[in-house]
Amino acid sequence: MATAAEHSAKEIAAVRRADGESRTLAASLPRLVLEARRIAANVIHGLHGRRRAGAGESFWQYRRFVSGEPAQRVDWRRSARDDHLYVREQEWEAAHTIWIWPDRSPSMAFASKEARDSKLERALIVTFALAELLVAGGERVGIPGLVSPTASRAIIDKMAQAMLHDDATRLSLPPSFVPSPLSEIVVLSDFWSPIGEIRNMLATLSASGAHGTLIQVVDPAEETFPYAGRVEFVEPEGGDIIVAGRAERWASDYVERVALHREQIRLETGKLDWLFSTHTTNRSAAELLLFLHSGMMVSKGTALGVIVKAGRSA
Incomplete structure (x- = not known):
């Protein structure tokens, strides 16, 4: 089991790597996407206060x-x-606030041979890159409990420095806070927490009317359970050890439990009109970034339509 010091060292290395990777990722996106983002920001100008x-x-x-x-x-x-x-x-x-929360708990440090990044690195890379794009479009971005909403062009530096100097306990789910009704919330986590805890988190974050997206970041091995023979599994956050004599016999039951857990999350997010999606770390980070970025533009367009219709009916 990794010690707290070992996890801290891994996190520091992940933050520094994600800093460079996210800048490259944000810069590599088509300029048309950035231009579309600016156009969308102009269209919705006047909807949200700063x-x-x-x-x-x-x-x-x-x-x-x-x-x-x-x-x-x-x-x-x-x-x-x-x-x-x-x-x-x-x-x-002007622009409303977007909160991005990357899970930095010990379970996120896991990476199998098939993965491009650890779950932690992937979550941080996408967090930094998304923040960079949003700020470029005139938005305010923050991390709950860590970085206050800001439109600073140095957003990646602010986030990275805040993480490097953060000595708080690494939680698996976002801390409780009350976002404004027009806020957008993005949570990047492996979401292996009990469904009851996820349900409570959603109830708290959505109570004010904020909209959100949950992205389950998982390793390829967590999807397929490619283990056989005697395997010792160590719970990264509690330290519990489970020994499987013939791990291959666990595969079908494991896959069923994962599917059930995801269906429960989808049901909870669906009740609130939130989004839920999964992302595997053997896929491209740009794919996830484009999904999140495009989804925010669509949700803003929908909000604008609702306001326009309300104005006409009035």
């Missing part, structure tokens, strides 16, 4: 009138209650 003064329809705050400004900007009703003139500022309505 708590900054500017053009928009939502009230943000009152501020003192500054000499030289047009007199029509003065809010006379508010000014009548004081000895000063006040301007009614509107909120700058």
